[in-house]
Amino acid sequence: DAKTTQPNSMESNEEEPVHLPCNHSTISGTDYIHWYRQLPSQGPEYVIHGLTSNVNNRMASLAIAEDRKSSTLILHRATLRDAAVYYCILRDVIGSARQLTFGSGTQLTVLP
């Protein structure tokens, strides 16, 4: 499976935008890019996903590089409740594996 690389930790100030990077240089043409986050003492929750085009939803935006070897999750105005571990995950649309393969993620700290 193609792997992802994320920084171990990042800090942001409250109400400022946050850009969380993810590198996936070995991504295949059939890999979707998914983001999940895990708040303290909770299970992971879905944030957003995309294939080639940039995506927006109520939680965040996903910017995908033209060569698809990297992507960035954008939180437009970070709040204290956004403090979590953010996971960038590749899912192969034609592969048989249905599970999510988590890395270590990025621990986001939001400063008041």
Add this chain to the structure above:
Amino acid sequence: GAGVSQTPSNKVTEKGKYVELRCDPISGHTALYWYRQSLGQGPEFLIYFQGTGAADDSGLPNDRFFAVRPEGSVSTLKIQRTERGDSAVYLCASSFERGRSIADTQYFGPGTRLTVL
């Protein structure tokens, strides 16, 4: 509506004992997953059910681990002869799988924290 629930929230047991962890998925979700999360790491896949059958159990670490989903809803993860290394948070997730759509979101429960003394 109700999300994925897991019981118990915490379980402390002694080495060598048998434990059962329960997962109640979101009603109507056909797929159910078990993951295990050690401190400071991301969740690791254990087993995946589609309906009543285990479609993929490649993540189970050894034959002490077993899971069932007899009626295609509630699932139980069973661990025999527990070892200290089994201590972790056990997470359950469910999804409503629409054919081969890779976009199917997995909804996670809060997990069961298992401590083996």
